[in-house]
Amino acid sequence: VTSTTPLREDDVVAAIRTIVERPGSSKVLLGIGDDAAVWQPSRSHRSVVTTDMLVEDVHFSRATMPVRAIGWRAMAANCSDVAAMGARGVLATIALGLPPAWTVDETEELYRGLAACADASRVIIAGGDLSRGPVLTISITVVGEVRPSNLKLRSGGRRGDIVAVTGALGASRAGLDIMNARATIDDALRNEALAAHRTPVPRVREGGWLGASRNVHAMMDCSDGLSTDLARLCAASGCGAIVEAVPVAASARAVAEQLGEEPQQYALAGGEDFELLVAVAPRAYEHVALRFHASFKRLLQRVGVLQADESLVVRKEAGLEPLARSGWDHFA
Amino acid sequence: VTSTTPLREDDVVAAIRTIVERPGSSKVLLGIGDDAAVWQPSRSHRSVVTTDMLVEDVHFSRATMPVRAIGWRAMAANCSDVAAMGARGVLATIALGLPPAWTVDETEELYRGLAACADASRVIIAGGDLSRGPVLTISITVVGEVRPSNLKLRSGGRRGDIVAVTGALGASRAGLDIMNARATIDDALRNEALAAHRTPVPRVREGGWLGASRNVHAMMDCSDGLSTDLARLCAASGCGAIVEAVPVAASARAVAEQLGEEPQQYALAGGEDFELLVAVAPRAYEHVALRFHASFKRLLQRVGVLQADESLVVRKEAGLEPLARSGWDHFA
Numbered sequence: 001v002t003s004t005t006p007l008r009e010d011d012v013v014a015a016i017r018t019i020v021e022r023p024g025s026s027k028v029l030l031g032i033g034d035d036a037a038v039w040q041p042s043r044s045h046r047s048v049v050t051t052d053m054l055v056e057d058v059h060f061s062r063a064t065m066p067v068r069a070i071g072w073r074a075m076a077a078n079c080s081d082v083a084a085m086g087a088r089g090v091l092a093t094i095a096l097g098l099p100p101a102w103t104v105d106e107t108e109e110l111y112r113g114l115a116a117c118a119d120a121s122r123v124i125i126a127g128g129d130l131s132r133g134p135v136l137t138i139s140i141t142v143v144g145e146v147r148p149s150n151l152k153l154r155s156g157g158r159r160g161d162i163v164a165v166t167g168a169l170g171a172s173r174a175g176l177d178i179m180n181a182r183a184t185i186d187d188a189l190r191n192e193a194l195a196a197h198r199t200p201v202p203r204v205r206e207g208g209w210l211g212a213s214r215n216v217h218a219m220m221d222c223s224d225g226l227s228t229d230l231a232r233l234c235a236a237s238g239c240g241a242i243v244e245a246v247p248v249a250a251s252a253r254a255v256a257e258q259l260g261e262e263p264q265q266y267a268l269a270g271g272e273d274f275e276l277l278v279a280v281a282p283r284a285y286e287h288v289a290l291r292f293h294a295s296f297k298r299l300l301q302r303v304g305v306l307q308a309d310e311s312l313v314v315r316k317e318a319g320l321e322p323l324a325r326s327g328w329d330h331f332a
Numbered sequence: 333v334t335s336t337t338p339l340r341e342d343d344v345v346a347a348i349r350t351i352v353e354r355p356g357s358s359k360v361l362l363g364i365g366d367d368a369a370v371w372q373p374s375r376s377h378r379s380v381v382t383t384d385m386l387v388e389d390v391h392f393s394r395a396t397m398p399v400r401a402i403g404w405r406a407m408a409a410n411c412s413d414v415a416a417m418g419a420r421g422v423l424a425t426i427a428l429g430l431p432p433a434w435t436v437d438e439t440e441e442l443y444r445g446l447a448a449c450a451d452a453s454r455v456i457i458a459g460g461d462l463s464r465g466p467v468l469t470i471s472i473t474v475v476g477e478v479r480p481s482n483l484k485l486r487s488g489g490r491r492g493d494i495v496a497v498t499g500a501l502g503a504s505r506a507g508l509d510i511m512n513a514r515a516t517i518d519d520a521l522r523n524e525a526l527a528a529h530r531t532p533v534p535r536v537r538e539g540g541w542l543g544a545s546r547n548v549h550a551m552m553d554c555s556d557g558l559s560t561d562l563a564r565l566c567a568a569s570g571c572g573a574i575v576e577a578v579p580v581a582a583s584a585r586a587v588a589e590q591l592g593e594e595p596q597q598y599a600l601a602g603g604e605d606f607e608l609l610v611a612v613a614p615r616a617y618e619h620v621a622l623r624f625h626a627s628f629k630r631l632l633q634r635v636g637v638l639q640a641d642e643s644l645v646v647r648k649e650a651g652l653e654p655l656a657r658s659g660w661d662h663f664a
Contacts, residue, residue, distance in 0.1 A: 007430065012439055012462055019443045020450075020457040028423050028456040037458035039423055041373040041477060049381075049458070051473055053427035055465040091360050091371055095385035095471045107344055111351040118352075124360040125352040126369035126381070129471075130344055133387040139427045139461075139471030141383055145373060 036085050036144070038151065046151055048144045050081035056099070056135035064179040067106055069198035070138070071113025073272075077223060078142040079121035080202035080274040084221040086152040086211020087144035089123035089204065094140050097133025110138075121204045150211040152219035157237030157279035159308040161217055164289070164300045166203050166210075166276045169226055170252030170263070171196035173270030177255050185254040193251035200274045206296055207276055215284035225271040226303070227323055231312055233277060240310040243323055247301040268323075279306055368417050368476070370483065378483055380476045382413035388431070388467035396511040399438055401530035402470070403445025405604075409555060410474040411453035412534035412606040416553040417485070418543020419478035421455035421536065426472050429465025442470075453536045482543040484551035489569030489611035491640040493549055496621070496632045498535050498542075498608045501558055502584030502595070503528035505602030509587050517586040525583035532606045538628055539608055547616035554607045558635070559600040561609055563644055563657050569611070572642040575655055579633040600655075611638055 029038045029046070036050035054074045056062060062070070075092065082089045094114060098107065111125075118125050123142060157163075175197025177183045178190055185193070203221075210216045218237055222229050226246065234241050248256075252266035267273075280288050282305070289300040304315075312323040361370045361378070368382035386406045388394060394402070407424065414421045426446060430439065443457075450457050455474060489495075507529025509515045510522055517525070535553075542548045550569055554561050558578065566573050580588075584598035599605075612620050614637070621632040636647075644655040 007434065007436060007439075009462060012436060015436055015440050016443050016460075019440060020447050022451075022456055028458050037423060037425060039458070039475070041377050041379055045373050045377075047373055047379065047475075049423070049425055049473070049475060051425040051427045051459060051471070052461045053429055053463045053465075053469070053471055055429050055463050055469070057466075058429075058464045091369060091381070093369060093381055093383040093473055095383045097385055097387050097390075097469060104344060104347055108347050108351060111348050115352050119354075124354055126360050126371070127383060128348075129384050130341060131385045131387050132390045133385075133469065134389075134466045137385070137387070137429060137465065137469055137471075139383070139385055139469075141381070141425055141473040143371070143379075143381060143475065 036081050036087070038085070044148070046146050046148050048082055048085045048087045048146060049141060050078055051139065051141040052077045052081070053137065053139040055137050062136065065198065067109040068113035070136070071110040072117040072199045074138040074140055075114045075117035075121070076200050076202045076274060078140045079117065079123060079204055080221045080223060082142050082144035083202055083204045083207025084219055084276055085144070085146060086150045086207060086219060087146035088208055089121050089142050089144045091124045091126040092118055092140055092142045093126060094128040094138070095131070096128065097131050097137030099133060099135050102136070121202055146211065152211050152216060154218055154220045154233050154236035156218035157233055157239060157306050158217055159239050159306050160282050161279035161306040162282050162285040163230065163241055163303045163306060164278055164280060165222060165226070165247060165303055166206050166300060167298060168247040168249040168301065169222060169273045169275060170266030170270045171249035172200060172272040173266050174249065174252040174255040177259070183255040183258050185251065185258065189251040189254050192249070193255065196249070196251070197272070200272065202274050203276045209292070209295060210276060210278055213288060215281040215288050216278050217281060218279040220277050222273050222275045222277045223271060225269045226277070227268040229277055233279065234306065234310065234312060237279070237306065239306045239308060241304050241306050241312050242320070243304040243312070243314045245303060247303070368413050370417070376480070378478050378480050380414055380417045380419045380478060381473060382410050383471065383473040384409050384413070385469065385471040387469050394468065397530065399441040400445035402468070403442040404449040404531045406470040406472055407446045407449035407453070408532050408534045408606060410472045411449065411455060411536055412553045412555060414474050414476035415534055415536045415539025416551055416608055417476070417478060418482045418539060418551060419476035420540055421453050421474050421476045423456045423458040424450055424472055424474045425458060426460040426470070427463070428460065429463050429467070429469030431465060431467050434468070453534055478543065484543050484548060486550055486552045486565050486568035488550035489565055489571060489638050490549055491571050491638050492614050493611035493638045494614050494617040495562065495573055495635045495638060496610055496612060497554060497558070497579060497635055498538050498632060499630060500579040500581040500599070500633065501554060501605045501607060502598030502602045503581035504532060504604040505598050506581065506584040506587040509591070515587040515590050517583065517590065521583040521586050524581065525587065528581070528583070529604070532604065534606050535608045541624070541627060542608060542610055545620060547613040547620055548610050549613060550611040552609050554605050554609045555603060557601045557603040558609070559655055559657050565609060565611065566638065566642065566644060569638065571638045571640060573636050573638050573644050574652070575636040575644070575646045577635060579635070
């Protein structure tokens, strides 16, 4: 990688990792690479910390997104990362860059969205920083806690594990198409898609529940699209996967069909869905799925199976096809 | 405050506080208002967390500041906030907004500065987030730990306490004037000022030491200028102060004299100095100052005394004068 190469996220992360890695830092157990970093405040406790930056006109547009929804989504992304480790959130800090002509009213509206999602995720907003900036920039850090035995990483998947998600995917991307006036669908589906895009619900209780199950070997959230995130889980776990079914949200299917696009692509590449992606011991899968449904009145939806071969493939009528990694690259 | 009022930092913070405050959040002990938030991972432990956002052309200019120094300063500000609570830093997360045409080499250089200051502060860089953005934006969160008895707040000052700082002030502002070619002074002072501006050293060991002293009643860092920060300590402690001496760095004095400005203003309003400001029990002050000097080969410099009357005044030859709050307002 030279200075003239365009930035690719994975290259940059690799370069950073080389610079910041320090051997033998006993209190910090897990650093760059998972949804959150992990450290050990005492022998019997683990804390996790995750951080996320959202930049106007990169991650959202004030022209189409209400200010309160901008706040909600920013908080949701971080609470989802904490839930994806099996942890419960404790507190959040928020650093804001506020653009010229930004008002106190708009700041309050943004904070109402941040606080509403924090309340829904049982997280206290405990501090922050305010700054001027050329565009609205929101950087959030959420700290959580987890019993050592409940901590779930991306790297715990084993061949034969069943891969599943906590809900159908693609609705957030469908909501974006609707907001951008690319598609019009019936009201109920429209509302599903807009809510998924504007006020996505991080799977906080589900994450704690799945974290407490010994049969859940690996977990992460699906925020960059199933194809990208499954590839990351597989890479961390040293295996591949066969995708047998891609659960597509009804609103995503409707929008895709109207636009003449492939519905599965909304789930594979859409991103921002915040469902949890898990790898579950195959013999326990049916039992886990039943108990999950009983607890949350939601289906744990089977996506496929981890395999020893490190390739990612999709089972189609004509046979196995490679799975293209079509999700979100933050520099693409 | 209405939507047409220009933003003032204290107004915005007050508005935010109303929205985010939640009564009875037992794990979160201290939120918005101090240098860092505090929570309780277990009965015998306290953790602190602080966050900070630096925005290009608001807080620094790439035209005059080397990329590595931008990284160092960003990390220093957060490590200083943690030290100001009496805590030791554990880990940092870093969210970056990277401007167009930004290279992998520049990212590495930025991270070398971040990592060098983190190493000097014994903090592990454990995670982060990368994003595109219109200008370079750096948001850092540092988590630290402190024994409950060593935690120091802004609010602990008592009337009669001696106010002191861990070093002379104003050198960072003098360095900015030199970088902007407003002043030229002799090499030794020039180097002092440039180092203070580019690679300021957070008082990490000093903060831990002062935190462990029962005679230190209140502590914060001096990052927004002595006049602003002393006013904040007094407001939190419900008292006022008489300033008797303002310790001005030699380089600040030289630059001020060359520019025909008041040297004290460099210390009172300059900011970014990262010395610690403490309120010390009067009967113990001499003993604390002697032991401090023995430990760190630095002088604890006496600034004045806290008084019951809530005004802030400076003792001058002609008598007491009001102390203008001339430091940094992030929206001024």
